[in-house]
Amino acid sequence: MNKPHDLSLSLIDDEDHNTSNNPSFQSVLTARLSRRNVLRGSLGTAVTGMLSAVSLSACGGGDDPAPAPAPAPAPAPAPAAKPLEKLNFAAVAKSLEDKVVVPAGYTATVLFALGDPITAAATAYKNDGSDGDFESRAGDHHDGMEYYGLSADGKADLKASDRGLLVINHEATSHAGTERASAFVHLTGGTNTLPRPAAEVDREVPLHGLSVVEVKKTGTAFGYVKDSAFNRRITPLTPVLLSGVAAGSGLMKTKYAIDGKTARGTLNNCGTGTTPWGTTLTGEENWSGYFTRGAADDAARANDKSVTSLKRYGRNQGAASRHGWETGGADDKYARWDISKKGASADGSDDYRNELNTFGYLVEIDAYNKAAAIKKRTSLGRFAHESAAFSKLVEGKPLAVYMGDDSRGEYIYKWVSEAAWAAADATAADRIATGDKYLDKGKLFVAKFNADGSGEWVELSINNAAIKAATNYSFADQADVVVNARLAADAVGATKMDRPEWCAAHPTTGEVYFTLTNNSNRTAATVDAANPRFYEDTKGTATKQSGNVNGHIIRVAEVNGEAAAATFKWDVYLFGSEAGADKSLVNLSSLTDDQDMSSPDGLWFSRATGVCWIQTDDGAYTDKTNCMMLAGIPGKVGDGEKKTLSYAGGKTVDTYVGKAPTADTLKRFLVGPVDCELTGCAETPDGKALFVNIQHPGETISSANAADASKYLSQWPSNAGYGAGKRPRSATIVITKNDGGVIGS
Template sequence: NEMNGMGYIVEMDAYDKTRAIKKRTALGRYAHESAVFGKPVVGQPLAVYMGDDSRNEYIYKFVSTAVWAAADATATDRIAMGDKYLDSGKLYVAKFNADGSGQWIELSIANPAIAAYAAYKFADQADVLVNARLAGDAVGATRMDRPEWCSVHPGTGEIYFTLTNNSNRRVEPSGSSQSAPDAANPRVYTDMKGTTAQAGNPNGHVIRVKEGTLGATSSGFSWDVYLFGAESGAAAASVNLSGLTADQDFSSPDGLAFSASTGICWIQTDDGAYTDVTNNMMLAGVPGRVGDGKKVTLNHPRANGTTLSVDTYVGAAATADTLKRFLVGPVGSEITGIAETPDGKALFVNIQHPGEGTAAANVGDPAKYASLWPSNAGYGAGKRPRSATIVITKNDGGRIGT
């Protein structure tokens, strides 16, 4: 049963090491990359949004049975609050429609599509949660391009999800591991890295969702693509749909967080497609709202000479004022993880596995390391590269991004 013990959200009390860690099984079992709460409203259930970090997997929402009480924000027994809101509720999976709408479909054994699913016999509701991916298959959820992080806009309440990339997106899929383009994952193209052809959706995108009038309990939503990752010189009609320039182009968005202080959307990359040009990076975005852009039709040629046309919805084009490259990491590193002080004046960012491409045969020779960071930034010359957390402040002591 070891495989069934993996793939859960686990809660710990960072302020009390004596408290037992809790596995929150009601949120489903799959390759969780992150989980984020929607904006809490007193008297209404809490929503938790999540992505399954695998190609052609799903986006999920959990809605608590308990309704939010403001006093719980400062409760001293924090694990008990998790028990209250995260152990009982309903798990939903997202279906993105071609017209820019979408539905949250409840993953329940009472759903006939799940109860009578031919490919797998679900025993009970616990089985549905343990095999949430199969339940998503049963109800026809939308297969996404690796949903990783998600974050909620502090002003609008809209939910943003990074879709990092998908090498298994094909105009004409062959086999169950591949998927055709659809409205929410519309691009299929080839990106050259030197002499290597990278097929599918190598650069990824960021999708966003606006819940219906019922908020957390809404079963419907609208959506568009906030940003498409791309090289600035890529075809504007089929790849660089967000109009990125050389000062802001990026690939494989992964980490994602909104600043509670400024509302800036911080986007971090974990890329292998564009690293022949630049290292992984963090960008600062100032998003608008779902629906602030336009409908675009992508025309994909088939082998038989016909065309597969896919409509999608693209947010307002990026400008120099709404999207900027904020930092670029060392060679071989991933930029991942971000936190800020409550006043927004200090930003904490993780630099993960710098020099990762160093060959095993060269580990004993610092002269052959792919990166020396942070030793070449004051840590001590000639030492092996290390993951580290950096702290960013402004010279004038102000809020980051102002």
């Protein structure tokens, strides 16, 4: 979830690496299905019960003794019997101020920021670049997040709203332009030439990963518990297990793990997802750019098929790494970031040529149990994972996991479990073993969006004739298919989308929503029904922008509400746009000044109220407003109309737009400080406290200015009275209603 307008090394993975000739849509059914037929029928049978467990977790080493494993959580509270029908707050205006703005009657309080200590021994954060030991401090770039309830005696209690665990992804760390150093965590901005000092690398690596931190309400205010035995960090060095069809494959063998069954750490964690049995799925997103390849590595690999794979995942030979961590020294913890073929072995067991294959998965973590294994679920495919959303739960039927690949021109995926859902598994004592049951065996699919508002799921199987016949890459087995899911999706003609990011399932309809953040590569020649917009825009007075500048949110409804359905219906819930933009081509959702937005990214549904929270990661509209969060009350697929967009030369494209929002069903709820991204959302079960992450305020600054507060673009949260120093910090905030009521009501 990095800023789409930034062309720095940190965003190398956001580039379009999809060179396939896949059409942007399939129109196989156009001649025999009308829009009317597509949208009528089984929508009335949409799901009403899903996601039986609703908390997230993280796991890993910590300095404190591990608490005893908590008992399995009780089933999650049911969704509100009557979700909100109207948003009862005054919309927040657009803002360029360096502060968090929330509606009248609400209070936002900083809770947990970069560098905050999470062990009794860790000292207060000085925030001047002198602090280290991030293994026992909050990491950077707070991202996807969930809340896990705790009872007064420290047991799992999914109904508890006064005490719980926050599980927070730490996606990345701030650095400007093509600089390598994480400027704000070094005294004078860090070293941007190679080799990087080992001490700087050792400081930066654990800024990534996840935090688990206890939070507790005292009176009316939440605070985090610094010395909680539940607190812990996981980092790119934490041991993990590989699980699923690719575990033990030759593609996963490295010098660290010659059996291909284990690996080190998780990286670039972005969105999250909750399993029905009460664990976290955390997505490894843009991890490729952390690795380098030698300038002659293609020849060293004899130009074998691994070269094709590496290029498809954004690692050409000679590719520079994001931070230069591979230059920190001879130790394996530095060498692993260089994925060049250096050894003489045939299988890669004497170097790190296969290290890239061990990243790019959904990683399952148990919130309460430090001793539980962390498992990368390889069967669900390797790509730039954002969040994960689960289908409805039906006793005796399989469940589905929905996923997006965050890069321009990439795909939307679905996993269907082989095992049928058993309600007893919601309270299974061994949550990770339950994950083995549902996430290791099943089928992986990719989406095709048809021009008539229908869609189909195409299985990515070694037995698929199109995959067997692929000419640019020869798949050996199913492990090869999932490790190279992008290439398999290319082979079956999946629909290229406008940068799929977060996904979320509506708690009552069961329909699945996907944010398509933006796509500067979209042209008038490549528009299609599901990605229908190309337009030119001017930012400020000079900057020209084109493509799908402001992004949109697409949603799908499985036929008959079945998780294993082979087909679906779709429309566009919202098109991002400036309020004053052309309504025939750009502002297709008729957004007003209280609703307009650009680059929807984070997406999350409240189970207490049914509200859809939409968060932006924008560069296109930031001359008018900082990034923001909106609250929406969506309808359902098919509640709007078909619209025809016309382009120069006579080209037209039909698309399907959901019912236009009203002032009661979509409002701006929050605007963040300067140069930030809004991302990550969680709430207490009673819906009275909303946790939100403010990522990388003021990140666009040269490391030469890291010690000069007068040059900072943002000084948040210190200017909100939180913590020492003036260097900007990513942070978690908690929002409450001043009258103690439910958020949004």
